[in-house]
Amino acid sequence: MNFYTAKADTAAERRVAVDDMILTKTMPTAAGSRMLDGYMSLFDAEVITRLENAGYAIAGKTDVGEFAIDLVGETSYHGAGTENGTLLSASAEAIKSGDVPAVVCFDVNGSVCRAAAQNGLVSVKPTYGTVSRYGTIPAACSGETVSVMADSTAKCREILDVLAGHDDKDGTSLSEEQCALVKTAAAKPAAKVAVLTNFCEAVDDAVSAKLDAAKAALTAQGVEICEIADEKIAAARAAWNILMCSELCNNVSRYDGVKYGYRTQNFTNIDELYTNSRTEAFGELLKTAILFGSDNLSTENYMKVYDKALRIRRVVCEAFEELFKAYDAVLLPACSRLAYTEAETKADKYLAFEENQYTAPASITGLPAVTAGSVQLIGSMFSENMLFETAKLLAKEGE
Amino acid sequence: MNYETVIGLEVHVELATKSKIFCSCNAKYGAGPNEHVCPACCGMPGMLPVVNKRVVDYGMKAGMMLNCHINRTTTFDKKSYYYPDLPCAYQTTQWFAPVAVNGTVEIETSKGKKNIRIKQIHMEEDAGKLVHDIAEDTTHVDFNRTSVPLIEIVSQPDLSSAEEVEAYLERLKMLLRYAKVAECAMEHGTMRCDVNLSVRPEGSDQLGVRTEMKNMNSIEAIKHAIEYETARHIDAIENGTEVLVQETRRWDDIKGKSFAMRNKETAGDYRYFPDPNLMPVVIDDAWYDSIQASLPELPEEKYARYTEQLGLSEYDAAQLVKSIALCECFEAAHAVCGSAKDAANWMISEIMSILNQRKMTYDMLNINGTSLGELIKLVMDGTVGRANGKKILNAMFEDASIVPAEYAEKNGYIMSNDTGLIEQVVKAAIEAEPKAVADYKGGKEKAIMSIFGRCMKELKGNCDPQTLRTILIDTINKM
Numbered sequence A: 001m002n003f004y005t006a007k008a009d010t011a012a013e014r015r016v017a018v019d020d021m022i023l024t025k026t027m028p029t030a031a032g033s034r035m036l037d038g039y040m041s042l043f044d045a046e047v048i049t050r051l052e053n054a055g056y057a058i059a060g061k062t063d064v065g066e067f068a069i070d071l072v073g074e075t076s077y078h079g080a081g082t083e084n085g086t087l088l089s090a091s092a093e094a095i096k097s098g099d100v101p102a103v104v105c106f107d108v109n110g111s112v113c114r115a116a117a118q119n120g121l122v123s124v125k126p127t128y129g130t131v132s133r134y135g136t137i138p139a140a141c142s143g144e145t146v147s148v149m150a151d152s153t154a155k156c157r158e159i160l161d162v163l164a165g166h167d168d169k170d171g172t173s174l175s176e177e178q179c180a181l182v183k184t185a186a187a188k189p190a191a192k193v194a195v196l197t198n199f200c201e202a203v204d205d206a207v208s209a210k211l212d213a214a215k216a217a218l219t220a221q222g223v224e225i226c227e228i229a230d231e232k233i234a235a236a237r238a239a240w241n242i243l244m245c246s247e248l249c250n251n252v253s254r255y256d257g258v259k260y261g262y263r264t265q266n267f268t269n270i271d272e273l274y275t276n277s278r279t280e281a282f283g284e285l286l287k288t289a290i291l292f293g294s295d296n297l298s299t300e301n302y303m304k305v306y307d308k309a310l311r312i313r314r315v316v317c318e319a320f321e322e323l324f325k326a327y328d329a330v331l332l333p334a335c336s337r338l339a340y341t342e343a344e345t346k347a348d349k350y351l352a353f354e355e356n357q358y359t360a361p362a363s364i365t366g367l368p369a370v371t372a373g374s375v376q377l378i379g380s381m382f383s384e385n386m387l388f389e390t391a392k393l394l395a396k397e398g399e
Numbered sequence B: 001m002n003y004e005t006v007i008g009l010e011v012h013v014e015l016a017t018k019s020k021i022f023c024s025c026n027a028k029y030g031a032g033p034n035e036h037v038c039p040a041c042c043g044m045p046g047m048l049p050v051v052n053k054r055v056v057d058y059g060m061k062a063g064m065m066l067n068c069h070i071n072r073t074t075t076f077d078k079k080s081y082y083y084p085d086l087p088c089a090y091q092t093t094q095w096f097a098p099v100a101v102n103g104t105v106e107i108e109t110s111k112g113k114k115n116i117r118i119k120q121i122h123m124e125e126d127a128g129k130l131v132h133d134i135a136e137d138t139t140h141v142d143f144n145r146t147s148v149p150l151i152e153i154v155s156q157p158d159l160s161s162a163e164e165v166e167a168y169l170e171r172l173k174m175l176l177r178y179a180k181v182a183e184c185a186m187e188h189g190t191m192r193c194d195v196n197l198s199v200r201p202e203g204s205d206q207l208g209v210r211t212e213m214k215n216m217n218s219i220e221a222i223k224h225a226i227e228y229e230t231a232r233h234i235d236a237i238e239n240g241t242e243v244l245v246q247e248t249r250r251w252d253d254i255k256g257k258s259f260a261m262r263n264k265e266t267a268g269d270y271r272y273f274p275d276p277n278l279m280p281v282v283i284d285d286a287w288y289d290s291i292q293a294s295l296p297e298l299p300e301e302k303y304a305r306y307t308e309q310l311g312l313s314e315y316d317a318a319q320l321v322k323s324i325a326l327c328e329c330f331e332a333a334h335a336v337c338g339s340a341k342d343a344a345n346w347m348i349s350e351i352m353s354i355l356n357q358r359k360m361t362y363d364m365l366n367i368n369g370t371s372l373g374e375l376i377k378l379v380m381d382g383t384v385g386r387a388n389g390k391k392i393l394n395a396m397f398e399d400a401s402i403v404p405a406e407y408a409e410k411n412g413y414i415m416s417n418d419t420g421l422i423e424q425v426v427k428a429a430i431e432a433e434p435k436a437v438a439d440y441k442g443g444k445e446k447a448i449m450s451i452f453g454r455c456m457k458e459l460k461g462n463c464d465p466q467t468l469r470t471i472l473i474d475t476i477n478k479m
């Protein structure tokens, strides 16, 4: 686990940490990978500039899993953070220990959502395109989103307000008017919420209890709850794994030991330099993702696999659009259990690509998601404020 | 049996934009190693590509010049391969929806006119350059060229000889230079060419085994390579000297031979997929129309206008339309001086010969056409003598900011109308050349030229030759 500290003299409420997927000029950024050990960026991420301009101090960096595609950070080259065999999220620990009230995280494969749910924190993954990705380590560009984890809904919202806004340096950045919706859209809690029942079947008792508590809290405060099974949205996981791994394979291909980063000592020609540098520096989960992604994009598989995943993305988007005609938000678990053990990740190497079934719907569509009360709420584009208001109802019940 | 050669070309042309395709680095050729680079074009993580709109403008313009259909929604895709000159290990190109498709280019050869179909034009980024240091036994990478915008013009296999290929390449150069989208200088590597070639019996509609020669960078080399490959294919077919296989070959211009490349250099799956960081570019009517409106008059149209409306000779018009720079200079000069014939005359007998002397291409012409028009006017109305006019023109080549009238004044190139002064100079010259005077009087008409020359020199050329001649003859005759 890694945690740099800087500017400790700033008032606690103005301190923010960022995770190690976000590039900083003054601190190294390694993306949890030996490949980028000690890498110093020549520039700050846009979100760093925005935080500093708004008077926040970057108190330090929290460790992430290699390129942030794992469960909660266990694949970092620093090793997994654990307590009694249970996996810890570095960002969640930074908040729980009182070091910072909020961490700006890069959500690639749902780790932010899972960490918030497992630690009773609040997180927001805003609408894709409302927070600039300039200066973030590219992993799965079509769905990765700068997110916020915090100790309260109010803090989460406060930081998102600082981060959201158009950026010319990011070609996928939405217009200033659209980004402003994230900050200023009318804030009433959801009137009708759909619970996606087929996502609630494989969860353990602890998660079930959290879901029941959430439903009860919402009902108690006049929110209408409906139970819906949606098989189309359930297809998001398989499609997201294809898209994520393919994009990841392409994005990490630049780390070849030639220009910067880890370089093997063991080579006699350029092919060995590439192969050995990557073999020695990359971890197992990433290598699996690279192989899977590379295979998806082969000429033979492109139409059969990758193009199909793109079409499923559209189907999932349409399924959500259909739901949002009748409901304001969708409620589903953020993970199947409230803790992962190191032993089970060793036993099931691909757990991260199964657990992401809960986060893939928001990742693949770019829809906003708020995690609170250990459950996840997804809304239509720019509905962050509605989701925050609904999340507050969950928190009230918890108190 | 008679054979025909079937050739298709993939021509890479660097677009002449000021900045690179996805970052704001200078795209100009010729800087020191790695002077035009930034974290984006060096492939450092965290920089996101943002399309330089000017590149799309130029891509569309090239498409329109080649009579293509413009795709109103055009997308960028990633092409993956590992090579040290490719910093991200992928090249951003257009695979699924290129900017322009289905065009034609008309060429003219000794066999007449022919249409060459264009399959597509796509935009992409260039790669860097490897510099091998033999003394040190190391290789260095120069990223100046990475992300410089390129278009690749893919023809259908409609070409059938080295002569046609040359005509096609010359025509492409001319059209793209007219549209000012590219320099197209093979010697700078701003135009490069892949040649796909096969041979089949004349009249057959089946294609033979195709070989590809990559990265050809001179028309002479391309012509040699086509002749060599055609002969090699025919020899293989007729005499069974070797078995032809579909492959990429390298042309060695020094040896005058093509060689099969190692399989390793050519194999590979590029794993194309749409770049999620680049939104599809949607070309609306206003954008389309603005590019359409900016298209230049074609060389043929200029030729017709110059001969029919401006009354230029066919020869003069043909000379001028060789280069858009010559045309623009001529047209601006004509607008100022009012005489197309004089403007054309200055362009062809003075400017083009100065360019040749200085070993400059026509496109390198840096004379301001308006200034040239002013100069021509000064000579036409007798303010400046023609010989002094040429001196001013030469000075203008050195300093484009010269205003001809001011320069003439400052350097004493204004014609004198003072007959008293001319008579004085004539008198002195006659006294200095008694022999020439005697010869002239004795019937040798040519003898007068040396006296005339002496006078002109004394007058610094600022005298109307006719006036001087009249005064000189009158003076001698009166003696």
Ligand SMILES: [Zn+2]
Residues within 6 Å of the ligand: B020, B023, B024, B025, B036, B037, B038, B039, B040, B041, B042, B147
């Ligand atoms: Zn650059």
